[in-house]
Amino acid sequence: MFLSDTHLPQLLPASAYTDPEWFTREKQSVLIPGWQMVATTDEIRNSGDFVTTTILDHPIILHNTDGQYRGFINACAHRLSKLTCLTKGNQCRLKCQYHGWEYDAEGATRRIPDAPGFKPLTSGQLGLVPLKTEACGKLIFVQLQQGGPPLGEYLGELGGPISEACSAHNFQLCSWSRVVDANWKVVVENTLESYHVSEIHRGTLGSMPAEGACQHRFGDRWSSFISPGGVPGIVGDLQRKLLKALGIGVSRTYQHLFVLPALTLSIMDDLVIVWTFEPVAAQQTRLALRAFSIQSPTRSALGDTILRYSARRHLSFWGRVWEEDVSLYPSVQQGMNAPLQPGPGLLSRREERIHHFQQWLVRLMSGDMSTASTVSS
Ligand code: FES
Numbered sequence: 235m236f237l238s239d240t241h242l243p244q245l246l247p248a249s250a251y252t253d254p255e256w257f258t259r260e261k262q263s264v265l266i267p268g269w270q271m272v273a274t275t276d277e278i279r280n281s282g283d284f285v286t287t288t289i290l291d292h293p294i295i296l297h298n299t300d301g302q303y304r305g306f307i308n309a310c311a312h313r314l315s316k317l318t319c320l321t322k323g324n325q326c327r328l329k330c331q332y333h334g335w336e337y338d339a340e341g342a343t344r345r346i347p348d349a350p351g352f353k354p355l356t357s358g359q360l361g362l363v364p365l366k367t368e369a370c371g372k373l374i375f376v377q378l379q380q381g382g383p384p385l386g387e388y389l390g391e392l393g394g395p396i397s398e399a400c401s402a403h404n405f406q407l408c409s410w411s412r413v414v415d416a417n418w419k420v421v422v423e424n425t426l427e428s429y430h431v432s433e434i435h436r437g438t439l440g441s442m443p444a445e446g447a448c449q450h451r452f453g454d455r456w457s458s459f460i461s462p463g464g465v466p467g468i469v470g471d472l473q474r475k476l477l478k479a480l481g482i483g484v485s486r487t488y489q490h491l492f493v494l495p496a497l498t499l500s501i502m503d504d505l506v507i508v509w510t511f512e513p514v515a516a517q518q519t520r521l522a523l524r525a526f527s528i529q530s531p532t533r534s535a536l537g538d539t540i541l542r543y544s545a546r547r548h549l550s551f552w553g554r555v556w557e558e559d560v561s562l563y564p565s566v567q568q569g570m571n572a573p574l575q576p577g578p579g580l581l582s583r584r585e586e587r588i589h590h591f592q593q594w595l596v597r598l599m600s601g602d603m604s605t606a607s608t609v610s611s
Protein backbone atom coordinates (compact mmCIF):
# COMPACT_ATOMS: atom_id res chain seq x y z
CA MET A 235 0.00 0.00 0.00
CA PHE A 236 1.04 3.56 -0.51
CA LEU A 237 1.12 6.00 2.39
CA SER A 238 -0.13 9.08 0.62
CA ASP A 239 -3.84 9.47 -0.16
CA THR A 240 -3.30 12.03 -2.88
CA HIS A 241 -0.85 12.94 -5.60
CA LEU A 242 2.18 14.89 -4.42
CA PRO A 243 3.95 17.98 -5.71
CA GLN A 244 7.22 17.84 -7.63
CA LEU A 245 9.38 19.84 -5.21
CA LEU A 246 12.43 20.47 -7.38
CA PRO A 247 12.48 22.86 -10.34
CA ALA A 248 13.83 21.65 -13.69
CA SER A 249 16.97 23.71 -13.04
CA ALA A 250 17.81 21.34 -10.16
CA TYR A 251 18.50 18.73 -12.83
CA THR A 252 20.33 20.94 -15.30
CA ASP A 253 22.08 23.90 -13.70
CA PRO A 254 25.83 23.60 -12.93
CA GLU A 255 25.50 26.17 -10.13
CA TRP A 256 22.73 24.13 -8.49
CA PHE A 257 24.99 21.08 -8.80
CA THR A 258 27.84 22.92 -7.08
CA ARG A 259 25.59 23.90 -4.15
CA GLU A 260 24.16 20.39 -4.02
CA LYS A 261 27.63 18.89 -3.80
CA GLN A 262 28.46 21.01 -0.78
CA SER A 263 25.21 20.70 1.13
CA VAL A 264 23.85 17.29 0.14
CA LEU A 265 26.36 14.99 -1.51
CA ILE A 266 29.69 15.53 0.22
CA PRO A 267 28.27 15.29 3.76
CA GLY A 268 26.84 11.79 3.05
CA TRP A 269 28.64 8.46 3.33
CA GLN A 270 29.90 7.26 -0.05
CA MET A 271 30.11 3.56 -0.93
CA VAL A 272 33.38 3.26 -2.85
CA ALA A 273 34.44 -0.40 -2.95
CA THR A 274 33.85 -3.83 -1.50
CA THR A 275 36.04 -5.95 0.75
CA ASP A 276 36.32 -8.46 -2.12
CA GLU A 277 37.95 -5.78 -4.28
CA ILE A 278 40.78 -5.29 -1.77
CA ARG A 279 40.75 -8.79 -0.38
CA ASN A 280 44.50 -9.17 0.43
CA SER A 281 46.69 -7.08 2.67
CA GLY A 282 48.33 -4.42 0.52
CA ASP A 283 45.53 -4.35 -2.06
CA PHE A 284 44.34 -0.89 -3.02
CA VAL A 285 41.75 0.62 -5.34
CA THR A 286 41.42 4.19 -6.51
CA THR A 287 38.40 6.15 -7.62
CA THR A 288 37.13 9.70 -7.84
CA ILE A 289 34.01 10.71 -5.96
CA LEU A 290 32.65 14.24 -6.28
CA ASP A 291 36.01 15.51 -7.58
CA HIS A 292 37.84 13.89 -4.66
CA PRO A 293 40.51 11.41 -5.81
CA ILE A 294 40.41 8.56 -3.31
CA ILE A 295 42.67 5.63 -2.54
CA LEU A 296 41.43 2.78 -0.40
CA HIS A 297 43.99 0.41 1.08
CA ASN A 298 43.84 -2.90 2.93
CA THR A 299 46.43 -3.01 5.70
CA ASP A 300 46.27 -6.39 7.42
CA GLY A 301 42.48 -6.48 7.12
CA GLN A 302 41.99 -2.82 8.10
CA TYR A 303 40.40 -0.72 5.38
CA ARG A 304 41.71 2.82 5.20
CA GLY A 305 40.74 5.57 2.83
CA PHE A 306 42.84 8.62 1.93
CA ILE A 307 42.74 11.44 -0.51
CA ASN A 308 44.91 10.24 -3.37
CA ALA A 309 47.32 13.18 -3.23
CA CYS A 310 50.91 13.13 -2.03
CA ALA A 311 52.11 15.39 0.78
CA HIS A 312 55.28 16.29 -1.17
CA ARG A 313 54.07 18.05 -4.33
CA LEU A 314 50.41 16.88 -4.28
CA SER A 315 50.66 14.47 -7.20
CA LYS A 316 48.26 11.54 -7.20
CA LEU A 317 50.07 8.67 -5.51
CA THR A 318 49.02 6.41 -8.34
CA CYS A 319 46.81 6.52 -11.40
CA LEU A 320 46.27 2.76 -11.36
CA THR A 321 42.69 1.77 -10.59
CA LYS A 322 43.92 -1.11 -8.42
CA GLY A 323 47.12 -2.77 -7.28
CA ASN A 324 49.03 -4.07 -4.29
CA GLN A 325 51.56 -2.11 -2.24
CA CYS A 326 52.61 -2.99 1.25
CA ARG A 327 53.16 0.71 1.84
CA LEU A 328 51.47 3.27 -0.36
CA LYS A 329 54.15 4.88 -2.50
CA CYS A 330 53.95 7.99 -4.64
CA GLN A 331 54.59 7.50 -8.33
CA TYR A 332 56.41 10.86 -8.69
CA HIS A 333 59.40 10.98 -6.31
CA GLY A 334 58.76 7.82 -4.33
CA TRP A 335 57.59 9.05 -0.92
CA GLU A 336 56.17 6.15 1.09
CA TYR A 337 53.36 6.19 3.64
CA ASP A 338 52.44 3.84 6.47
CA ALA A 339 49.02 2.41 7.35
CA GLU A 340 47.98 5.66 9.05
CA GLY A 341 49.07 7.69 6.02
CA ALA A 342 52.14 9.19 7.76
CA THR A 343 55.35 9.56 5.73
CA ARG A 344 57.77 6.74 6.40
CA ARG A 345 60.42 6.76 3.71
CA ILE A 346 61.53 9.82 1.82
CA PRO A 347 64.18 9.34 -0.85
CA ASP A 348 67.19 11.63 -0.32
CA ALA A 349 65.69 12.61 3.03
CA PRO A 350 68.54 14.98 4.09
CA GLY A 351 67.33 17.31 1.32
CA PHE A 352 64.26 17.97 3.45
CA LYS A 353 65.93 18.60 6.81
CA PRO A 354 64.76 19.48 9.40
CA LEU A 355 61.60 17.53 8.39
CA THR A 356 61.15 14.46 10.59
CA SER A 357 59.72 11.07 9.70
CA GLY A 358 55.94 11.01 9.99
CA GLN A 359 55.65 14.80 10.19
CA LEU A 360 53.68 15.04 6.95
CA GLY A 361 51.07 12.62 5.71
CA LEU A 362 48.09 11.81 3.56
CA VAL A 363 44.63 13.20 4.26
CA PRO A 364 42.76 10.34 5.98
CA LEU A 365 39.08 9.72 5.33
CA LYS A 366 36.74 8.18 7.83
CA THR A 367 36.27 4.66 6.48
CA GLU A 368 33.79 2.03 7.64
CA ALA A 369 32.33 -1.20 6.25
CA CYS A 370 28.79 -2.56 6.35
CA GLY A 371 28.93 -6.21 5.31
CA LYS A 372 31.19 -6.24 2.26
CA LEU A 373 30.46 -2.63 1.34
CA ILE A 374 33.15 -0.08 2.22
CA PHE A 375 32.11 3.53 2.72
CA VAL A 376 34.11 6.71 3.16
CA GLN A 377 33.12 10.12 4.42
CA LEU A 378 34.53 13.09 2.50
CA GLN A 379 33.71 15.53 5.25
CA GLN A 380 34.35 15.07 8.93
CA GLY A 381 31.66 15.56 11.52
CA GLY A 382 28.73 13.50 10.30
CA PRO A 383 27.23 10.54 12.14
CA PRO A 384 28.98 7.15 12.16
CA LEU A 385 27.96 4.81 9.34
CA GLY A 386 25.73 2.64 11.52
CA GLU A 387 23.76 5.65 12.64
CA TYR A 388 23.64 7.03 9.10
CA LEU A 389 22.20 3.79 7.67
CA GLY A 390 19.75 3.49 10.56
CA GLU A 391 17.29 0.63 10.28
CA LEU A 392 18.76 -0.45 6.93
CA GLY A 393 22.20 -1.21 8.40
CA GLY A 394 21.15 -4.76 9.41
CA PRO A 395 19.53 -5.76 6.11
CA ILE A 396 22.41 -4.29 4.08
CA SER A 397 25.01 -6.07 6.19
CA GLU A 398 23.11 -9.33 5.79
CA ALA A 399 22.53 -8.91 2.04
CA CYS A 400 26.24 -8.18 1.44
CA SER A 401 27.59 -10.48 4.13
CA ALA A 402 30.91 -12.28 4.00
CA HIS A 403 28.97 -15.43 3.07
CA ASN A 404 27.87 -13.99 -0.22
CA PHE A 405 30.01 -14.06 -3.32
CA GLN A 406 30.70 -10.97 -5.43
CA LEU A 407 29.87 -11.84 -9.01
CA CYS A 408 31.03 -8.69 -10.75
CA SER A 409 31.53 -4.96 -10.66
CA TRP A 410 30.72 -2.73 -13.56
CA SER A 411 30.33 0.97 -14.24
CA ARG A 412 29.11 3.25 -16.98
CA VAL A 413 28.63 6.99 -17.42
CA VAL A 414 25.26 8.29 -18.61
CA ASP A 415 24.31 11.77 -19.77
CA ALA A 416 21.77 12.56 -17.10
CA ASN A 417 21.68 14.29 -13.74
CA TRP A 418 22.11 11.87 -10.84
CA LYS A 419 18.60 12.63 -9.56
CA VAL A 420 17.09 11.55 -12.90
CA VAL A 421 18.65 8.15 -12.28
CA VAL A 422 17.82 7.94 -8.58
CA GLU A 423 14.21 8.98 -9.13
CA ASN A 424 13.80 6.39 -11.87
CA THR A 425 14.72 3.66 -9.39
CA LEU A 426 12.31 4.96 -6.76
CA GLU A 427 9.05 4.29 -8.56
CA SER A 428 7.30 1.35 -10.16
CA TYR A 429 5.01 3.61 -12.19
CA HIS A 430 7.14 3.32 -15.36
CA VAL A 431 7.21 -0.49 -15.31
CA SER A 432 4.19 -1.09 -17.55
CA GLU A 433 5.46 1.35 -20.17
CA ILE A 434 9.21 0.80 -20.19
CA HIS A 435 9.57 -2.79 -18.96
CA ARG A 436 6.48 -4.41 -20.47
CA GLY A 437 8.63 -6.91 -22.34
CA THR A 438 10.74 -7.85 -19.32
CA LEU A 439 8.98 -7.17 -16.01
CA GLY A 440 5.40 -7.02 -17.35
CA SER A 441 3.03 -4.60 -15.68
CA MET A 442 3.44 -2.49 -12.59
CA PRO A 443 2.56 -4.35 -9.37
CA ALA A 444 -0.89 -3.72 -7.87
CA GLU A 445 -0.94 -1.20 -5.04
CA GLY A 446 -1.98 -3.87 -2.53
CA ALA A 447 1.14 -5.88 -3.40
CA CYS A 448 3.51 -2.95 -2.82
CA GLN A 449 4.88 -1.84 0.48
CA HIS A 450 6.63 1.52 0.91
CA ARG A 451 8.56 2.38 4.06
CA PHE A 452 10.41 5.55 5.00
CA GLY A 453 13.20 6.42 7.40
CA ASP A 454 15.37 9.43 8.16
CA ARG A 455 17.76 8.85 5.28
CA TRP A 456 16.23 5.90 3.48
CA SER A 457 13.15 4.43 1.89
CA SER A 458 12.27 0.91 0.83
CA PHE A 459 9.91 -0.91 -1.50
CA ILE A 460 8.83 -4.53 -1.40
CA SER A 461 6.74 -6.23 -4.04
CA PRO A 462 6.32 -9.66 -5.56
CA GLY A 463 9.36 -10.41 -7.71
CA GLY A 464 11.40 -13.07 -9.39
CA VAL A 465 12.17 -13.90 -12.99
CA PRO A 466 8.89 -14.45 -14.85
CA GLY A 467 8.02 -17.47 -16.97
CA ILE A 468 9.47 -20.95 -17.28
CA VAL A 469 13.04 -19.75 -16.65
CA GLY A 470 11.92 -18.28 -13.33
CA ASP A 471 10.05 -21.48 -12.40
CA LEU A 472 13.15 -23.56 -13.09
CA GLN A 473 15.30 -21.19 -11.11
CA ARG A 474 13.01 -21.37 -8.07
CA LYS A 475 12.94 -25.18 -8.23
CA LEU A 476 16.73 -25.12 -8.24
CA LEU A 477 16.87 -22.86 -5.17
CA LYS A 478 14.44 -25.09 -3.30
CA ALA A 479 16.48 -28.18 -4.23
CA LEU A 480 19.54 -26.47 -2.71
CA GLY A 481 17.65 -25.78 0.51
CA ILE A 482 17.21 -22.06 -0.07
CA GLY A 483 13.94 -20.45 0.98
CA VAL A 484 12.05 -18.88 -1.91
CA SER A 485 10.16 -15.74 -0.91
CA ARG A 486 9.64 -14.58 -4.48
CA THR A 487 9.86 -10.98 -3.38
CA TYR A 488 11.80 -8.05 -4.72
CA GLN A 489 13.09 -5.65 -2.10
CA HIS A 490 14.51 -2.29 -3.09
CA LEU A 491 16.43 -0.28 -0.48
CA PHE A 492 17.50 3.30 -1.06
CA VAL A 493 19.99 5.12 1.16
CA LEU A 494 20.34 8.82 0.57
CA PRO A 495 21.93 10.29 -1.36
CA ALA A 496 22.57 7.68 -4.04
CA LEU A 497 22.91 4.04 -2.96
CA THR A 498 20.39 1.34 -3.79
CA LEU A 499 20.19 -2.38 -3.17
CA SER A 500 17.90 -4.81 -4.97
CA ILE A 501 17.54 -7.90 -2.82
CA MET A 502 16.12 -11.10 -4.27
CA ASP A 503 16.20 -14.74 -3.25
CA ASP A 504 19.42 -15.62 -5.05
CA LEU A 505 20.88 -12.26 -6.04
CA VAL A 506 21.77 -8.91 -4.47
CA ILE A 507 22.48 -5.96 -6.73
CA VAL A 508 24.13 -2.83 -5.32
CA TRP A 509 24.06 0.37 -7.33
CA THR A 510 25.79 3.64 -6.62
CA PHE A 511 24.88 6.66 -8.71
CA GLU A 512 27.90 8.91 -8.59
CA PRO A 513 27.34 12.46 -9.77
CA VAL A 514 30.09 13.48 -12.20
CA ALA A 515 28.67 16.78 -13.47
CA ALA A 516 25.31 18.55 -13.53
CA GLN A 517 24.21 16.34 -16.41
CA GLN A 518 26.44 13.33 -16.06
CA THR A 519 26.32 10.36 -13.69
CA ARG A 520 28.45 7.28 -13.29
CA LEU A 521 26.39 4.18 -12.57
CA ALA A 522 28.39 1.60 -10.65
CA LEU A 523 27.04 -1.88 -10.05
CA ARG A 524 28.16 -4.72 -7.83
CA ALA A 525 26.27 -7.99 -7.73
CA PHE A 526 26.43 -10.77 -5.16
CA SER A 527 25.16 -14.32 -5.25
CA ILE A 528 24.16 -16.11 -2.09
CA GLN A 529 26.02 -19.22 -0.99
CA SER A 530 24.46 -22.64 -0.53
CA PRO A 531 23.49 -23.41 3.09
CA THR A 532 25.76 -26.46 3.05
CA ARG A 533 28.64 -24.44 1.53
CA SER A 534 29.17 -27.23 -0.97
CA ALA A 535 31.36 -26.33 -3.93
CA LEU A 536 28.86 -27.80 -6.37
CA GLY A 537 25.94 -25.96 -4.74
CA ASP A 538 27.84 -22.67 -4.87
CA THR A 539 28.80 -23.19 -8.50
CA ILE A 540 25.18 -23.84 -9.41
CA LEU A 541 24.03 -20.82 -7.43
CA ARG A 542 26.55 -18.53 -9.10
CA TYR A 543 25.50 -19.76 -12.50
CA SER A 544 21.86 -19.20 -11.62
CA ALA A 545 22.58 -15.73 -10.18
CA ARG A 546 24.50 -14.77 -13.33
CA ARG A 547 21.54 -15.81 -15.47
CA HIS A 548 19.27 -13.80 -13.20
CA LEU A 549 21.64 -10.84 -13.45
CA SER A 550 21.56 -10.97 -17.25
CA PHE A 551 17.78 -10.68 -17.05
CA TRP A 552 18.21 -7.52 -14.96
CA GLY A 553 20.78 -6.31 -17.48
CA ARG A 554 17.99 -6.16 -20.07
CA VAL A 555 15.77 -4.29 -17.61
CA TRP A 556 18.50 -1.66 -16.98
CA GLU A 557 19.14 -1.18 -20.65
CA GLU A 558 15.50 -0.20 -20.94
CA ASP A 559 15.97 2.37 -18.15
CA VAL A 560 19.39 3.63 -19.23
CA SER A 561 18.28 4.23 -22.81
CA LEU A 562 15.59 6.53 -21.43
CA TYR A 563 17.76 8.77 -19.20
CA PRO A 564 19.07 11.10 -21.94
CA SER A 565 15.50 11.74 -23.13
CA VAL A 566 14.38 12.65 -19.61
CA GLN A 567 17.38 14.94 -19.30
CA GLN A 568 16.67 16.60 -22.65
CA GLY A 569 13.08 17.29 -21.52
CA MET A 570 14.44 18.85 -18.33
CA ASN A 571 16.62 21.11 -20.47
CA ALA A 572 13.70 22.47 -22.52
CA PRO A 573 13.60 26.30 -22.22
CA LEU A 574 9.81 26.24 -21.89
CA GLN A 575 8.35 23.78 -19.41
CA PRO A 576 4.74 22.53 -19.26
CA GLY A 577 4.75 23.07 -15.49
CA PRO A 578 6.74 21.88 -12.48
CA GLY A 579 5.59 18.26 -12.87
CA LEU A 580 3.58 16.04 -10.55
CA LEU A 581 4.11 12.86 -8.55
CA SER A 582 1.58 10.05 -8.26
CA ARG A 583 0.96 8.21 -5.00
CA ARG A 584 3.03 5.38 -6.46
CA GLU A 585 5.90 7.86 -6.84
CA GLU A 586 5.82 8.93 -3.19
CA ARG A 587 9.39 7.71 -2.56
CA ILE A 588 10.53 10.43 -4.96
CA HIS A 589 8.68 12.99 -2.89
CA HIS A 590 10.45 11.76 0.24
CA PHE A 591 13.80 12.05 -1.57
CA GLN A 592 13.03 15.55 -2.78
CA GLN A 593 11.87 16.67 0.67
CA TRP A 594 15.23 15.61 2.05
CA LEU A 595 17.09 17.44 -0.70
CA VAL A 596 15.11 20.62 -0.28
CA ARG A 597 15.68 20.54 3.45
CA LEU A 598 19.45 20.13 3.14
CA MET A 599 19.71 22.67 0.33
CA SER A 600 17.97 25.19 2.56
CA GLY A 601 20.52 24.57 5.31
CA ASP A 602 18.31 22.50 7.59
CA MET A 603 20.50 19.60 8.64
CA SER A 604 17.72 17.67 10.42
CA THR A 605 16.94 14.40 8.75
CA ALA A 606 13.34 13.49 9.49
CA SER A 607 11.03 13.81 6.53
CA THR A 608 7.66 12.33 5.90
CA VAL A 609 5.18 11.36 3.26
CA SER A 610 1.83 12.38 4.62
CA SER A 611 -1.02 9.94 4.66
S1 FES B 1 54.78 14.41 -5.37
FE1 FES B 1 54.77 12.53 -4.34
S2 FES B 1 56.79 12.10 -3.93
FE2 FES B 1 56.85 13.98 -4.94
Ligand SMILES: [Fe+2]
Binds near residue numbers: 435559
Ligand atom coordinates in the same frame (compact mmCIF):
# COMPACT_ATOMS: atom_id res chain seq x y z
FE1 LIG C 1 13.09 0.74 -14.51
